[in-house]
Amino acid sequence: MRLVAPLAAVAATALLSACGNNSNPNQYGPNPTLPGPHRGLLPTMKIASPAGWGDQRPEVPAGYTITAIATDLKIPRQTLVLPNGDILVAEGRGGGEPKLTPKDFVASKLKAQGTSPVKGGNRLTLLRDANGDGVYETRTVFAENLNAPYGLALVGNTLYVADQDALLRFDYRNGQTRASGPPVVVTPLPSAVNHHWTKSLAASPDGRFLYVGIGSNSNITERGMNVETDRAMVWQVDATTGAHRQYATGIRNPTALAIQPVTGQLWAVVNERDEIGPNLVPDYLTSVREGGFYGWPWSYWGQHVDNRVRPQNPAKVASAVVPDYGLGSHVAALGVAFSAPAMGTRFADGVFVGEHGSWNRTPPSGYRVIFVPFTNGRPSGPPIDFVTNFMGKDGKTRGRPVGVTVDPKGALIVADDLSNTIWRVTPVRR
Amino acid sequence: MADERDPVARARLHPVHAFLLAGCVPLFLGALLSDWAYSSTYEIQWTNFASWLLVGALVLAGFALLWALIDLLRADRSWRGRPLVYFLVLLAAWIIGFINALVHAEDAWAKMPEALILSTIVAILALVATWLAFSTWRRGEVK
Numbered sequence: 001m002r003l004v005a006p007l008a009a010v011a012a013t014a015l016l017s018a019c020g021n022n023s024n025p026n027q028y029g030p031n032p033t034l035p036g037p038h039r040g041l042l043p044t045m046k047i048a049s050p051a052g053w054g055d056q057r058p059e060v061p062a063g064y065t066i067t068a069i070a071t072d073l074k075i076p077r078q079t080l081v082l083p084n085g086d087i088l089v090a091e092g093r094g095g096g097e098p099k100l101t102p103k104d105f106v107a108s109k110l111k112a113q114g115t116s117p118v119k120g121g122n123r124l125t126l127l128r129d130a131n132g133d134g135v136y137e138t139r140t141v142f143a144e145n146l147n148a149p150y151g152l153a154l155v156g157n158t159l160y161v162a163d164q165d166a167l168l169r170f171d172y173r174n175g176q177t178r179a180s181g182p183p184v185v186v187t188p189l190p191s192a193v194n195h196h197w198t199k200s201l202a203a204s205p206d207g208r209f210l211y212v213g214i215g216s217n218s219n220i221t222e223r224g225m226n227v228e229t230d231r232a233m234v235w236q237v238d239a240t241t242g243a244h245r246q247y248a249t250g251i252r253n254p255t256a257l258a259i260q261p262v263t264g265q266l267w268a269v270v271n272e273r274d275e276i277g278p279n280l281v282p283d284y285l286t287s288v289r290e291g292g293f294y295g296w297p298w299s300y301w302g303q304h305v306d307n308r309v310r311p312q313n314p315a316k317v318a319s320a321v322v323p324d325y326g327l328g329s330h331v332a333a334l335g336v337a338f339s340a341p342a343m344g345t346r347f348a349d350g351v352f353v354g355e356h357g358s359w360n361r362t363p364p365s366g367y368r369v370i371f372v373p374f375t376n377g378r379p380s381g382p383p384i385d386f387v388t389n390f391m392g393k394d395g396k397t398r399g400r401p402v403g404v405t406v407d408p409k410g411a412l413i414v415a416d417d418l419s420n421t422i423w424r425v426t427p428v429r430r
Numbered sequence: 431m432a433d434e435r436d437p438v439a440r441a442r443l444h445p446v447h448a449f450l451l452a453g454c455v456p457l458f459l460g461a462l463l464s465d466w467a468y469s470s471t472y473e474i475q476w477t478n479f480a481s482w483l484l485v486g487a488l489v490l491a492g493f494a495l496l497w498a499l500i501d502l503l504r505a506d507r508s509w510r511g512r513p514l515v516y517f518l519v520l521l522a523a524w525i526i527g528f529i530n531a532l533v534h535a536e537d538a539w540a541k542m543p544e545a546l547i548l549s550t551i552v553a554i555l556a557l558v559a560t561w562l563a564f565s566t567w568r569r570g571e572v573k
Binding site: 039041042043100101102103218219220221222223224225275276307308309310311 | 472473474475478481482485529531532533534535536537538539540
């Protein structure tokens with residue numbers, strides 16, 4: 001008995017400290033506050049509690065309106081606005097990694113509570129507003145029988161789609177509502193295990209290269225280093241030959257990529273590691289440096305060593321690049337898009353970021369779309385809320401933003417994979 | 431409810447109870463050896479093995495614990511000394527083993543060195559509990 005009492009006390013302390021001090025330090029911008037790593041005996045989990053929208057709506061700034069332009073989709077993730085204004089929606093749910101440890105069984109059950117029960121569509125849906133009244137009256141299935149499509153890019157008459165296991169190519173004619181044939185495989189993509197399965201995509205301005213974001217195969221190497229070959233990196237794929245090289249590495253989960261207008265610079269939003277505290281590690285927005293190493297798994301935010309990784313690698317840690325802009329911890333940034341003047345003066349220069357929302361933090365973070373203002377091509381201030389109320393004041397979650405896309409005519413398209421809706425935010429026209 | 435069996439029958443560990451108790455020992459021991467292998471090689475599969483061996487050990491030890499508790503409640507008041515010690519040691523093994531399972535859920539090296547230390551303590555406690563249970567009854571100590 002003498003043994004039991006002190007151990008129970010230790011356990012209780014560990015449990016308490018796991019849910020203890022969760023004040024929100026400032027983690028926005030180039031120099032986020034980084035507390036020391038910490039984890040209680042049980043990891044903090046605060047799973048979203050889903051509810052229908054009812055008469056509620058996402059909230060947008062004054063002078064803007066939001067409408068649902070498509071509902072009852074099958075897990076919409078990323079969208080693409082085509083030259084004629086049609087919107088393509090990638091729908092699917094990938095992953096399905098084998099459960100390796102007792103923890104995997106427990107955690108997967110819990111996390112599933114915070115997501116939609118709908119089966120992924122594995123298809124591309126096309127939405128059309130023929131008369132420009134903001135109502136997308138036509139809806140067709142552009143392509144189906146895909147494998148968890150996610151990243152989308154159009155180069156001239158070629159539509160590129162990143163499935164969870166391959167980069168595909170469709171021929172595309174302006175005005176087409178259905179693909180004229182099955183896709184051609186440009187290159188297979190790393191898909192063994194596929195812990196972080198989403199393959200984000202962007203095309204270089206000249207269309208010669210495609211950039212594919214490939215997430216790590218674990219939180220922090222708990223599946224071993226062997227399965228991390230060709231993971232946590234951005235590939236540069238030759239559009240003609242399908243050959244690839246590693247463009248940037250150590251970038252844990254680059255969930256969305258975007259090319260900056262004018263400069264042609266590649267940017268990414270990246271999801272960082274879990275289970276070292278509610279305020280570690282901030283997800284980030286960064287310009288992706290060619291050849292840059294961003295730390296994963298050995299370190300985070302530059303040279304902050306992660307002691308959970310063995311063997312350690314001081315040489316790699318020393319070479320790690322510090323990301324440009326912190327977005328806050330566990331917000332789960334899954335979408336990024338550069339704005340356009342048609343979005344209104346206040347939101348003309350900068351990027352929109354879709355934040356899916358946390359599952360391991362109290363209070364929850366994310367569950368919104370933010371705007372990061374830019375000046376002279378660089379982030380220049382704290383983020384501004386653009387779409388909120390996905391998690392209501394009652395604690396219920398009605399939507400979870402994923403991909404964001406700017407329609408150059410002046411609209412932000414937001415994919416919501418919880419309520420299976422596409423939202424469209426526009427400045428109020430006078 | 432008093433045990434109506436004669437002292438010798440009462441003193442013998444039920445075969446299923448014996449299986450549950452003895453079965454958890456190599457599982458706890460296997461977890462310890464797997465932890466040691468992970469800590470010395472960084473090969474992640476060893477810690478996966480350790481996590482599952484611990485779960486198996488906790489299942490067997492859990493049922494053995496339940497059995498021990500029932501035996502304890504059914505024993506004569508004057509006869510509870512050894513069974514009580516046995517029960518408490520096994521209880522300690524189970525509780526620390528459960529904490530150890532939570533520690534094993536920490537990713538990669540985050541569980542070290544706590545996992546190895548706890549596995550060592552638990553393996554020793556399981557061995558002591560088994561020793562107490564079998565030696566008591568084998569020698570047929572009656573009062």
